[in-house]
Amino acid sequence: MELTERKKKVLRSIVDLYIRTAEPVGSKAIAALPDMKYSSATIRNEMADLTALGYLEQPHTSAGRIPSAAGYRLYVDELMMDYRLSIDETKSINTAIEEKMQRVDKLVEKVAKLVSQATNLPAISAASRSSDAVVKRFELIYAGSGSFILVLMMPGDQVVNKLIKLPLNVEESDLKVLSAVLNAAMTDLPLEEMTAELLERVMRSAGAAGPLVPVILDFTQEMLKNHGSTNMAVYGQSRLLGLPEYRDVDKAQKILSSIDEDTLSNLPAVMRNANGTKVLVGPENVAQELKDSSVVMTKFDIGEGMQGMIGVVGPTRMDYAQVTARLSYFAETLSKAFAKPEQPQLPEAISEEPHKEA
Amino acid sequence: MELTERKKKVLRSIVDLYIRTAEPVGSKAIAALPDMKYSSATIRNEMADLTALGYLEQPHTSAGRIPSAAGYRLYVDELMMDYRLSIDETKSINTAIEEKMQRVDKLVEKVAKLVSQATNLPAISAASRSSDAVVKRFELIYAGSGSFILVLMMPGDQVVNKLIKLPLNVEESDLKVLSAVLNAAMTDLPLEEMTAELLERVMRSAGAAGPLVPVILDFTQEMLKNHGSTNMAVYGQSRLLGLPEYRDVDKAQKILSSIDEDTLSNLPAVMRNANGTKVLVGPENVAQELKDSSVVMTKFDIGEGMQGMIGVVGPTRMDYAQVTARLSYFAETLSKAFAKPEQPQLPEAISEEPHKEA
DNA sequence: GCTTAGCACTCAGGGAAATGGAGTGCTAAA
DNA sequence: TTTAGCACTCCATTTCCCTGAGTGCTAAGC
Numbered sequence: 001m002e003l004t005e006r007k008k009k010v011l012r013s014i015v016d017l018y019i020r021t022a023e024p025v026g027s028k029a030i031a032a033l034p035d036m037k038y039s040s041a042t043i044r045n046e047m048a049d050l051t052a053l054g055y056l057e058q059p060h061t062s063a064g065r066i067p068s069a070a071g072y073r074l075y076v077d078e079l080m081m082d083y084r085l086s087i088d089e090t091k092s093i094n095t096a097i098e099e100k101m102q103r104v105d106k107l108v109e110k111v112a113k114l115v116s117q118a119t120n121l122p123a124i125s126a127a128s129r130s131s132d133a134v135v136k137r138f139e140l141i142y143a144g145s146g147s148f149i150l151v152l153m154m155p156g157d158q159v160v161n162k163l164i165k166l167p168l169n170v171e172e173s174d175l176k177v178l179s180a181v182l183n184a185a186m187t188d189l190p191l192e193e194m195t196a197e198l199l200e201r202v203m204r205s206a207g208a209a210g211p212l213v214p215v216i217l218d219f220t221q222e223m224l225k226n227h228g229s230t231n232m233a234v235y236g237q238s239r240l241l242g243l244p245e246y247r248d249v250d251k252a253q254k255i256l257s258s259i260d261e262d263t264l265s266n267l268p269a270v271m272r273n274a275n276g277t278k279v280l281v282g283p284e285n286v287a288q289e290l291k292d293s294s295v296v297m298t299k300f301d302i303g304e305g306m307q308g309m310i311g312v313v314g315p316t317r318m319d320y321a322q323v324t325a326r327l328s329y330f331a332e333t334l335s336k337a338f339a340k341p342e343q344p345q346l347p348e349a350i351s352e353e354p355h356k357e358a
Numbered sequence: 359m360e361l362t363e364r365k366k367k368v369l370r371s372i373v374d375l376y377i378r379t380a381e382p383v384g385s386k387a388i389a390a391l392p393d394m395k396y397s398s399a400t401i402r403n404e405m406a407d408l409t410a411l412g413y414l415e416q417p418h419t420s421a422g423r424i425p426s427a428a429g430y431r432l433y434v435d436e437l438m439m440d441y442r443l444s445i446d447e448t449k450s451i452n453t454a455i456e457e458k459m460q461r462v463d464k465l466v467e468k469v470a471k472l473v474s475q476a477t478n479l480p481a482i483s484a485a486s487r488s489s490d491a492v493v494k495r496f497e498l499i500y501a502g503s504g505s506f507i508l509v510l511m512m513p514g515d516q517v518v519n520k521l522i523k524l525p526l527n528v529e530e531s532d533l534k535v536l537s538a539v540l541n542a543a544m545t546d547l548p549l550e551e552m553t554a555e556l557l558e559r560v561m562r563s564a565g566a567a568g569p570l571v572p573v574i575l576d577f578t579q580e581m582l583k584n585h586g587s588t589n590m591a592v593y594g595q596s597r598l599l600g601l602p603e604y605r606d607v608d609k610a611q612k613i614l615s616s617i618d619e620d621t622l623s624n625l626p627a628v629m630r631n632a633n634g635t636k637v638l639v640g641p642e643n644v645a646q647e648l649k650d651s652s653v654v655m656t657k658f659d660i661g662e663g664m665q666g667m668i669g670v671v672g673p674t675r676m677d678y679a680q681v682t683a684r685l686s687y688f689a690e691t692l693s694k695a696f697a698k699p700e701q702p703q704l705p706e707a708i709s710e711e712p713h714k715e716a
Numbered sequence: 717g718c719t720t721a722g723c724a725c726t727c728a729g730g731g732a733a734a735t736g737g738a739g740t741g742c743t744a745a746a
Numbered sequence: 747t748t749t750a751g752c753a754c755t756c757c758a759t760t761t762c763c764c765t766g767a768g769t770g771c772t773a774a775g776c
Contacts, residue, residue: 256596
């Protein structure tokens with residue numbers, strides 16, 4: 001049996017309606033749609049075929065049909081109409097994003113919140129630094145009273161620092177020497193090349209400040225490691241409870257407890273190699289716990305060598321068209337916002353995002 | 359009518375039992391308790407009195423009694439037996455905390471998670487810096503290609519930095535002058551005293567680097583502001599769904615959507631002036647949404663002039679004794695962990711927590 | 717005077733049975 | 747090929763009844 005145009009149209013209508021109502025869809029309801037020119041009996045036949053083809057399911061004999069996972073898949077891939085954002089929607093997304101973005105971790109939280117609000121679903125947001133993690137320059141600032149500040153500068157104007165105290169007396173001149181040595185030997189090195197052997201060599205050349213080298217190297221390595229790490233936030237879990245599919249508390253708990261940073265942590269990885277917006281329908285999902293739900297996600301560019309990702313989790317019956325549209329618009333707007341940096345407070349000074357630490 | 363010892367004993371037993379079972383407690387059940395020497399009829403009389411006194415409520419005529427808010431209050435304040443942590447519990451809390459604590463925001467997340475696990479309830483954790491926010495020292499590092507790094511050092515060895523770029527050519531010597539001026543004029547000043555007048559004066563003395571002053575001041579002010587800010591995390595919301603009082607999805611959603619950073623943000627403030635462990639029973643709660651639930655929270659010391667707070671949210675029927683005990687132990691252990699800093703990697707170097715930024 | 721056995725009464729919760737209605741598949745006519 | 751018609755299925759809802767836990771009160775017992 002082949003999938004005629006009419007069958008597709010019927011399927012689309014069913015999915016559309018089911019997305020709206022969350023109730024099994026009957027032949028009458030479809031036949032009653034304004035642009036449906038056939039009687040309910042005809043629709044019934046088509047529905048029987050669609051069921052046989054595996055695109056629809058029937059909860060029980062005397063109920064309507066609901067889309068199967070395959071049905072949703074087809075819908076997402078071929079059938080759904082593009083959802084066009086209203087001016088209001090674009091506006092509210094725009095103004096939401098325009099507020100000054102702070103540190104990346106705050107950003108991630110904020111974006112998760114915004115996306116969750118915009119879609120009325122739980123949202124995930126993640127930012128991961130791309131792995132071009134090397135130190136461009138070392139800087140040692142003598143900080144008085146036997147301590148100094150180690151400053152690491154990385155590509156994309158990222159700066160990291162750490163205050164180090166030592167009982168042993170280090171002269172400011174020793175630090176100068178040490179920083180020269182470090183900059184000569186250890187810049188532009190990826191994590192893997194910072195070997196014990198290198199450590200020894202640097203220590204030997206460092207003279208009086210030699211004992212500091214291991215501390216510095218340690219911190220550097222830790223930073224480079226974290227540098228490739230992912231920052232993520234989840235927000236709005238409770239929105240699921242408003243949906244009829246989660247009226248059952250047990251189901252709700254199961255899904256809610258799996259929507260957290262831990263179980264969702266592999267989503268960003270899934271996204272890394274994907275392009276555009278990705279939809280994972282039910283059983284296609286990565287995590288076992290999500291196999292009754294769907295995930296829609298997309299990437300955006302943060303700049304400074306960082307990658308962002310936003311996504312939502314919802315019932316397989318979710319308004320894919322709308323969610324996809326909103327998510328994409330979000331991603332686009334975010335990418336744009338990062339591409340053109342904020343206006344500086346001072347006309348002739350271009351200043352980066354504030355870098356803050358604890 | 360006075361609250362005799364026997365009435366108290368009955369009340370305690372009722373609350374204890376209700377906490378365990380979540381079902382209205384009848385006179386028979388209390389009479390059957392091993393250390394209860396009276397018949398159910400006597401208990402019934404006592405229960406009638408306790409109801410008249412406002413400590414108990416009756417869902418309907420033929421049901422048992424449940425504690426009222428006043429009943430819980432009395433229970434928490436006077437009646438409940440201390441819960442003694444088992445060795446296993448203390449052990450698991452200890453090992454959980456012993457893992458190296460990273461940056462404060464990560465710490466907050468981690469603690470929230472641990473507390474949630476330990477109590478099987480949603481947990482809040484917050485850390486706020488005390489408001490002794492002043493800059494101890496300014497440092498300007500020339501970073502080549504028309505940019506420099508501004509480093510602010512604050513009390514408690516906190517260091518903050520920011521990379522600033524400028525098209526106008528600034529010599530390294532100008533930066534030296536500027537930093538001297540800044541250190542002379544702007545150290546140890548609280549936020550309030552950084553006035554426009556000061557800005558002007560500093561700009562005048564700064565010479566060639568004068569135009570940089572506003573940017574620097576701006577950033578400094580922003581940092582000082584954030585410095586007094588609160589970092590908080592909420593974890594384990596879904597645990598509520600396991601409890602019988604939240605079997606009703608609507609109730610569950612109501613409470614769950616109010617357990618987030620926003621609505622709970624005033625809890626740390628409540629805690630600030632309190633001592634020890636605080637229990638907010640039902641209607642005593644700050645937020646309207648929580649008036650059917652209870653909050654237990656306590657403070658701990660992070661050191662470096664920072665204050666921590668942990669708390670849990672749960673049904674009014676929660677095991678106050680156990681939760682209080684666990685929370686207190688957590689707080690104690692955390693305070694201790696921060697009091698004795700980690701061993702340094704290098705015997706003669708004491709290094710601070712890593713300071714990282716994006 | 718306190719305690720307790722006894723008893724009539726109340727009422728929520730649960731199961732069984734009855735009802736209604738939405739939806740189906742099939743057949744036969746258009 | 748489409749559609750009207752019809753018998754059939756079966757879920758969801760409602761209604762009803764019954765059970766049993768729990769109460770308050772009274773009167774007898776210690």
